[in-house]
Amino acid sequence: MLTLNFTKFPVLKTERLILREHDLDDAEALFALRTNETVMKYIDRERPKDIFEIKDFISRFRNGYENGDNLAWVIALKETPDKMIGSVGYWRTDFANHRAEIGYMLHPDYWRQGIISEALKRSIDFGFNEVNLHTISANINVENDASRQMLIKHGFVKEAHFKQDYYFRGQFLDSEIYGLLNPNH
Ligand SMILES: CC(C)(COP(=O)(O)OP(=O)(O)OC[C@H]1O[C@@H](n2cnc3c(N)ncnc32)[C@H](O)[C@@H]1OP(=O)(O)O)[C@@H](O)C(=O)NCCC(=O)NCCS
Structure with a gap:
């Protein structure tokens, strides 16, 4: 059985970036991201109402990690590690x-x-090599071509197109599912 339990939070580094745990001090940056309509254009989720809601969200990420349910990283540039510029993570394990x-x-x-x-x-390397995932999925709004191109660039293939399977703000929306297989399995 797969687990997401680590002795300490797995901070990851790349050439330019640090991927680290969410902190309550990230609340303003995360609130700005999740209320930015350019960012949220194809993310069909209710926007947070206020900073308290975002702090609760961050606490849930932190608890999710503690409980081994999910793993979400803040993306920051290495030279400004405290400044959140984005996020990446595994949600529905x-x-x-x-x-x-x-x-x-x-x-x-x-x-x-x-x-x-x-x-x-x-x-993805971490998910396959350290977590030992067998497959990684991604779920996109069919209009989100930037995200689709990103997934294709990283080797994901389209696995499904669900018709009107997702209800958001009075409409039933289609979803596209992409998947990537662990190349080592
Ligand atoms: C989608 C998003 C994450 C891309 O991030 P980014 O750091 O700008 O992307 P990158 O510079 O790493 O681009 C990598 C590849 O993605 C694709 N891509 C990124 N932005 C694109 C765009 N606007 N149009 C088409 N393809 C795009 C390209 O294939 C690109 O490769 P290339 O530069 O060699 O052409 C960013 O636009 C974003 O945060 N959008 C809003 C949130 C969102 O939609 N998240 C995904 C939800 S499923």
Whole structure:
């Protein structure tokens, strides 16, 4: 059986980035990201109402890690590790099937600099080599071509297109599911 239990939070580094645990001090940056309509355009989730809701969200990430339910990293540049610019993480872990869903977002000031690509590569390597996931999935809004291209670039293939399976703000939306197999299995 797969587990997400580590003796300490797995901080990851890449050439330019540090991927670290969420902290309550990230609340303002995370609130800014999750209320930014450019970022949230294709993320069909209610926006946080206030900073208290975001702090609760961060506490749930931290508890999720403590309980071994999920693993979410803050993305920061190495030279400014306290300044959150984005996030990447595994959310819906399906332990029995060694499968988890990856998600990511980045502040628009940093788009098209290869940052999510760098973070995604590192977190996929971690998911396959350290967590021993068998498959990684991603669920996108069908209009989100930037995310689709990102997934394809990293070797994901389209596994499904669900018709109107997701209800958000009065509409039933389609979803596209992408998947990546652990190349070492
Ligand atoms: C999608 C998103 C994460 C891309 O992050 P990014 O750091 O700008 O992406 P990168 O610079 O690493 O780009 C990697 C690849 O993704 C694809 N890509 C990224 N942005 C794209 C865009 N606007 N249009 C088309 N393809 C795009 C390209 O294939 C790109 O490779 P290339 O530069 O060689 O062409 C960012 O736009 C974002 O945060 N969007 C809002 C949140 C979101 O939609 N998250 C995904 C939810 S499923």
